[in-house]
Amino acid sequence: MTVGFIMMCHTALDRAAQVARFWAEGGAPVVIHVDARVTAHDYKSFKKALADLDNVSFSRRYKCEWGTWSLVAASQAAAEQMLERHAEVRHVYLASGSCLPLRPLKELTDYLDARPFTDFIESVTTTEVGWTVGGIDIERFTLRFPFSWKKQRRLFDRYVEFQRRVGFKRRIPSGLVPHLGSQWWCLTRQTLSAILQDPDRPLYDRYFKRVWIPDESYFQTLARLYATSIESRSLTLTKFDFQGKPHIFYDDHLQLLRRSDCFIARKIWPRADRLYQTFLSKNAESSAMAEPNPAKIDRLFSKSIERRTRGRPGLYMQSRYPKKDHENGKTSAPYSVFHGFSDLFENFDGWLAKYVGARVHGHLYAPERAEFAGGERMFNGCLTDDPVLRDYNPRAFLTNLIWNSRGERQCFMFSPRDNQANNWFTATDPNAQISVITGAWALPLSRMNENFATIRREAARLQKRELEHLEILRSMYVKARVRIWTVADFIENPMEPLQTIIDEISPRATRRLTEAPQMVELTGFRQFLQNLKNQGMQPLVMGDFPLDAGEERNANRRGRPYLVK
Amino acid sequence: MGLRDLVRLRRKRRLKQVRAFRKRRELSPLSNRTAQIRPGDVLVFVTARNERIRLPYFLRYYRDMGVRHFLFVDNNSDDGSAEYLAEQEDCSVWTTTASYKASNFSIDWMNWLLRKYGTGHWTLTLDPDEFFVYPFCDTRPIQALTDWLDTYGIRSFPAMLLDMYPKGPIDAKPYREGQNPLDIACWFDAGNYMIKTNPEYRNLWIQGGPRARIFFPDAPKNAPSLNKIPLVKWERGHVYLSSTHMLLPRGLNQVYDTIGGEMASGCLLHAKFLSPLTEKVEEELERQQHYAGSREYHAYARTISKEPDLWCKWSEKYINWRQLEILGLMSKGNWA
Numbered sequence: 023m024t025v026g027f028i029m030m031c032h033t034a035l036d037r038a039a040q041v042a043r044f045w046a047e048g049g050a051p052v053v054i055h056v057d058a059r060v061t062a063h064d065y066k067s068f069k070k071a072l073a074d075l076d077n078v079s080f081s082r083r084y085k086c087e088w089g090t091w092s093l094v095a096a097s098q099a100a101a102e103q104m105l106e107r108h109a110e111v112r113h114v115y116l117a118s119g120s121c122l123p124l125r126p127l128k129e130l131t132d133y134l135d136a137r138p139f140t141d142f143i144e145s146v147t148t149t150e151v152g153w154t155v156g157g158i159d160i161e162r163f164t165l166r167f168p169f170s171w172k173k174q175r176r177l178f179d180r181y182v183e184f185q186r187r188v189g190f191k192r193r194i195p196s197g198l199v200p201h202l203g204s205q206w207w208c209l210t211r212q213t214l215s216a217i218l219q220d221p222d223r224p225l226y227d228r229y230f231k232r233v234w235i236p237d238e239s240y241f242q243t244l245a246r247l248y249a250t251s252i253e254s255r256s257l258t259l260t261k262f263d264f265q266g267k268p269h270i271f272y273d274d275h276l277q278l279l280r281r282s283d284c285f286i287a288r289k290i291w292p293r294a295d296r297l298y299q300t301f302l303s304k305n306a307e308s309s310a311m312a313e314p315n316p317a318k319i320d321r322l323f324s325k326s327i328e329r330r331t332r333g334r335p336g337l338y339m340q341s342r343y344p345k346k347d348h349e350n351g352k353t354s355a356p357y358s359v360f361h362g363f364s365d366l367f368e369n370f371d372g373w374l375a376k377y378v379g380a381r382v383h384g385h386l387y388a389p390e391r392a393e394f395a396g397g398e399r400m401f402n403g404c405l406t407d408d409p410v411l412r413d414y415n416p417r418a419f420l421t422n423l424i425w426n427s428r429g430e431r432q433c434f435m436f437s438p439r440d441n442q443a444n445n446w447f448t449a450t451d452p453n454a455q456i457s458v459i460t461g462a463w464a465l466p467l468s469r470m471n472e473n474f475a476t477i478r479r480e481a482a483r484l485q486k487r488e489l490e491h492l493e494i495l496r497s498m499y500v501k502a503r504v505r506i507w508t509v510a511d512f513i514e515n516p517m518e519p520l521q522t523i524i525d526e527i528s529p530r531a532t533r534r535l536t537e538a539p540q541m542v543e544l545t546g547f548r549q550f551l552q553n554l555k556n557q558g559m560q561p562l563v564m565g566d567f568p569l570d571a572g573e574e575r576n577a578n579r580r581g582r583p584y585l586v587k
Numbered sequence: 588m589g590l591r592d593l594v595r596l597r598r599k600r601r602l603k604q605v606r607a608f609r610k611r612r613e614l615s616p617l618s619n620r621t622a623q624i625r626p627g628d629v630l631v632f633v634t635a636r637n638e639r640i641r642l643p644y645f646l647r648y649y650r651d652m653g654v655r656h657f658l659f660v661d662n663n664s665d666d667g668s669a670e671y672l673a674e675q676e677d678c679s680v681w682t683t684t685a686s687y688k689a690s691n692f693s694i695d696w697m698n699w700l701l702r703k704y705g706t707g708h709w710t711l712t713l714d715p716d717e718f719f720v721y722p723f724c725d726t727r728p729i730q731a732l733t734d735w736l737d738t739y740g741i742r743s744f745p746a747m748l749l750d751m752y753p754k755g756p757i758d759a760k761p762y763r764e765g766q767n768p769l770d771i772a773c774w775f776d777a778g779n780y781m782i783k784t785n786p787e788y789r790n791l792w793i794q795g796g797p798r799a800r801i802f803f804p805d806a807p808k809n810a811p812s813l814n815k816i817p818l819v820k821w822e823r824g825h826v827y828l829s830s831t832h833m834l835l836p837r838g839l840n841q842v843y844d845t846i847g848g849e850m851a852s853g854c855l856l857h858a859k860f861l862s863p864l865t866e867k868v869e870e871e872l873e874r875q876q877h878y879a880g881s882r883e884y885h886a887y888a889r890t891i892s893k894e895p896d897l898w899c900k901w902s903e904k905y906i907n908w909r910q911l912e913i914l915g916l917m918s919k920g921n922w923a
Binding site: 265270322 | 727778779781796850
């Protein structure tokens with residue numbers, strides 16, 4: 023008993039001939055269907071190339087268009103020819119011209135001999151398939167499709183929509199339960215002949231002629247009527263991507279294909295010389311009787327589909343430039359923004375770097391230059407500290423910085439003095455942790471050696487910027503983890519908020535904070551605020567600064583790091 | 588985008604075609620072997636001027652990739668480039684003494700040759716110092732890529748310009764004929780590129796890299812564009828607008844995904860910073876034939892006299908396309 027192959031060919035006929043020869047010389051009869059659109063010249067030379075093999079025959083030619091009945095008609099004709107001419111055939115295998123056998127024919131026949139009554143045909147009910155293109159599954163069987171999906175897409179879509187609206191439904195012949203599946207099957211003589219010789223076949227054929235993509239449903243549905251034991255899977259390894267196109271195999275897939283232990287793979291790039299050479303050579307060895315195991319290939323292809331549909335979060339590049347709110351990750355990794363901290367504490371970045379396993383930068387958006395950690399002039403990916411270059415595209419600067427340092431958390435200082443262009447971007451980025459001490463910007467001003475009028479102007483400017491930023495941070499669109507304190511509240515109890523922030527940055531570090539960062543000199547700050555008021559500027563963001571509170575606290579605590587239980 | 592804009596863009600496209608048609612007279616064939624071109628061949632289109640020393644490796648690189656025919660415009664070389672190319676079996680050569688600048692930096696000539704010989708083919712429009720890298724280029728010939736693009740109905744393929752540079756002063760290591768320029772200029776900037784969209788033509792505008800960082804830190808807006816679409820399935824109505832940065836019709840510029848996914852893309856390794864650069868810069872400044880009053884060359888001249896080192900400790904050393912893929916400079920898309 024043996025297996026017979028039906029090959030559906032339309033391009034790369036030289037490769038199809040090679041494969042047909044491989045099977046035929048191995049003793050398996052082959053019936054070839056060649057698309058009627060192939061030129062007479064090509065057809066003739068194809069036939070001639072196989073003329074020396076008496077178990078290769080050619081079936082009646084149909085003009086095959088994707089998704090139409092012609093494909094089923096062609097396979098019916100070829101199957102009939104196969105059953106009629108080759109009585110020794112027990113299994114009939116439907117393959118295409120771009121299929122490639124991965125294991126010796128002997129192993130396939132042994133495999134089938136061990137399962138003499140099993141039909142290998144992927145056949146699942148419409149409710150269970152998730153792979154149909156265009157969202158049309160059961161409607162394939164109940165609507166009419168007179169227009170070509172490839173060439174008349176608009177008409178096709180509109181007519182489907184129209185039928186849905188009108189509520190049109192075709193009646194499915196009684197006894198049929200619509201099933202779908204890969205069109206590459208391997209059926210037993212019993213099942214196949216029952217389908218082809220069914221007295222009701224004209225009725226079924228008439229019905230399926232108007233079903234959409236009948237090659238994925240005709241045999242899949244009818245096999246359910248007659249088969250004694252269906253293995254609902256295809257013996258052909260074929261993978262489709264999100265657009266319903268088959269993945270193609272190249273020379274560099276050789277090892278992957280070899281290890282998959284599948285019998286036949288589709289579809290092979292016609293110029294993949296090494297694949298054809300290796301797998302069609304006479305002495306190809308393989309692991310005997312192994313079950314097909316395409317898991318590795320599945321993984322490769324599902325990864326590539328994800329790359330195409332979801333992309334790498336936070337990456338902006340020449341072929342991935344998501345529009346606003348479609349980023350799927352505005353940035354590639356979590357990062358922290360510390361607003362006002364460097365004004366309230368001396369050497370805050372140095373202190374922070376000790377407690378978190380992260381890269382702590384200074385004011386990345388400072389007007390003078392980007393203050394990279396450690397005073398570096400450049401950073402990963404050749405980002406420079408040049409402020410003009412940075413401010414030319416501040417958003418790209420941030421997304422680049424985060425992308426370039428994948429695997430290491432980034433923290434940076436911020437204040438109203440810095441470039442504010444990214445405020446909306448960071449506020450709406452779920453990766454951002456933004457901690458704000460409002461009004462801290464006034465501390466350096468209070469110690470500035472400058473005319474008070476100048477200071478007041480600067481204070482007014484910074485306060486305005488901070489209020490604008492706060493408005494963003496309090497809007498309903500915020501996706502970042504935002505915490506806001508006034509400077510007055512923060513100096514009341516600095517350790518608790520710091521501990522919370524640091525726990526969030528490195529949750530596994532159970533170490534408690536033992537040493538507080540050094541607060542700056544607060545003496546005279548209250549008076550400074552009062553002076554601002556006296557000069558006609560209303561300080562709005564510092565919170566409720568109690569009279570002389572700053573002086574008192576400083577007198578007690580300055581110069582001595584406090585410990586926390 | 589209103590009707591008026593569509594009409595305007597169409598007019599612009601037609602004007603470009605007319606320009607290309609008129610400029611055809613500036614080209615005189617030195618050796619025309621285009622009869623050898625077979626359907627399905629991938630073709631390379633190049634304008635070269637005094638690049639003789641680079642040509643042997645350039646040809647070898649693209650022949651190995653599977654390119655079947657080269658169409659060169661030789662713009663008044665005096666180093667024997669044209670004669671060398673005319674000897675090559677797979678090259679067709681046109682010569683011209685006309686102005687590079689007046690031909691819109693050679694794009695008019697390219698548009699003409701592309702229309703005449705490229706129609707129906709996958710075409711690569713390049714400079715002699717550009718080396719195309721695409722996903723799997725180490726194991727699959729370029730026909731594998733173009734066949735794949737065909738099955739998806741993709742008509743154009745982007746490849747960002749990636750400036751390559753040597754470590755140390757640019758003129759320190761001389762380039763020998765036939766040598767792989769990437770053996771000397773093997774460093775690049777991995778992650779300082781800035782992208783904007785150009786709503787008019789729907790292309791991305793990419794800037795950055797060493798040229799922005801060293802030569803244009805004060806005027807980043809003037810830094811050279813790095814976005815390129817060199818590989819196009821050419822049809823009669825297509826035109827390049829300015830260099831190979833963008834095309835019309837605009838659909839060809841939409842080579843990027845806007846809802847988060849990644850489309851397939853490659854890179855053009857740009858081995859410009861290679862000796863003898865100083866001479867070249869001087870010569871080009873004298874000619875004054877480059878874009879925007881040759882401001883790029885002015886910037887080079889200012890800096891190069893100080894013997895700059897483009898290299899820094901964050902520079903990446905080029906290994907292969909997979910490295911560029913991991914760095915996010917190019918993508919496999921759904922090609923596996």
